[in-house]
Amino acid sequence: MISLTRRRLLTALALSPLMQCAPLRAAVPDNSRILALEWLSAELLMALGVAPLGVADVHNYNIWVGEPPLPATTVDLGLRGEPNLELMTQLDPSLILYYSGFGPSAETLQHIAPTLGFSLHSGDGKPFSAAQHSLRQLGAHIGREAQAEQHLQETGQQLAAARVRLQGWAGRPILLMSLLDSRHAIVFGQNSLFLDVMQRLGLTSAWQGETSYWGSAVIGLERLAEVGNVEVLCFDHDNQRDMQQVTRTALWQALPFVRAGRFRRVPAVWYYGATLAALRFVRVLESALEPR
Numbered sequence: 001m002i003s004l005t006r007r008r009l010l011t012a013l014a015l016s017p018l019m020q021c022a023p024l025r026a027a028v029p030d031n032s033r034i035l036a037l038e039w040l041s042a043e044l045l046m047a048l049g050v051a052p053l054g055v056a057d058v059h060n061y062n063i064w065v066g067e068p069p070l071p072a073t074t075v076d077l078g079l080r081g082e083p084n085l086e087l088m089t090q091l092d093p094s095l096i097l098y099y100s101g102f103g104p105s106a107e108t109l110q111h112i113a114p115t116l117g118f119s120l121h122s123g124d125g126k127p128f129s130a131a132q133h134s135l136r137q138l139g140a141h142i143g144r145e146a147q148a149e150q151h152l153q154e155t156g157q158q159l160a161a162a163r164v165r166l167q168g169w170a171g172r173p174i175l176l177m178s179l180l181d182s183r184h185a186i187v188f189g190q191n192s193l194f195l196d197v198m199q200r201l202g203l204t205s206a207w208q209g210e211t212s213y214w215g216s217a218v219i220g221l222e223r224l225a226e227v228g229n230v231e232v233l234c235f236d237h238d239n240q241r242d243m244q245q246v247t248r249t250a251l252w253q254a255l256p257f258v259r260a261g262r263f264r265r266v267p268a269v270w271y272y273g274a275t276l277a278a279l280r281f282v283r284v285l286e287s288a289l290e291p292r
Helices: 002-015 017-027 039-047 058-064 085-090 127-141 145-165 193-201 221-227 240-247 250-254 275-289
Strands: 034-036 095-099 115-118 174-179 184-188 216-220 231-235 263-266
Touching: 034 039, 039 058, 039 095, 039 115, 039 127, 039 275, 115 127, 127 145, 127 193, 127 275, 145 193, 145 275, 174 221, 174 240, 184 221, 193 275, 216 221, 221 250, 231 275, 240 250, 263 275
Parallel strands: 034 095, 095 115, 174 231, 231 263
Antiparallel strands: 174 184, 184 216
8 A cells, every 4th residue: 555655656746747847947948038147148149049038238238249139029137237136037037147256146146047157268368268168068058059069160160261361461460449438448458359369360469568357458548659550440339429529639640550540440349258259350350451
């Protein structure tokens, strides 16, 4: 009698919705219900062909990132550093992607849904390598390993082809910058995604000064004179008013690269992105440099 009762209990548990659904949810999240709190993680997800249910700060994503475009149905989760946790709970996500060390802690987010965190790099100053690793990690987590490998293979092929097309620029320093306001710019060098990609293309950065952990430095505009007469690419980000104000100043007009006509404004590329940002950066480089 005891054996029969135990057998019926085990059978009932095996057939219950709880026993059937819980392991599946833990193994492979519902890919239609994934939230991304940082733009890097949103990009990783879309590189795998998955549209995020929600992304933090959609308005500024469209200004600073732009590509890949978010679906019109994407829910805005609030600020990247302080997302709307109540809204996130209501969305009943299957997975939350976040940036390690930024915004709410993993412990806080795990009260809402399982989490997976990513970083720009692991301290080695190689964001592109980190992006490849992160893409494989996310692909394995959501059951899209094949898509990850295909994307990485295609990315490698595009970089190799671009290196050949840009070989005439090897050894010719290029300054990458963006205007922050009428008195400051952000420049990119050591530890940046841009430099990691440029080195793979055989190109050289003109900025040899200090940079942060993320590969950027905020400087006064007067310091742009330090780079001399080099090619300068300036990423736009809906800052037309500041550009007009700066370019009318005597300081700006006296800069060597401005006098030589070697300053170019180019479309925005997310400085702290992953493989899709890298590919967009390559396209921007080729568009700006090849005709010269």
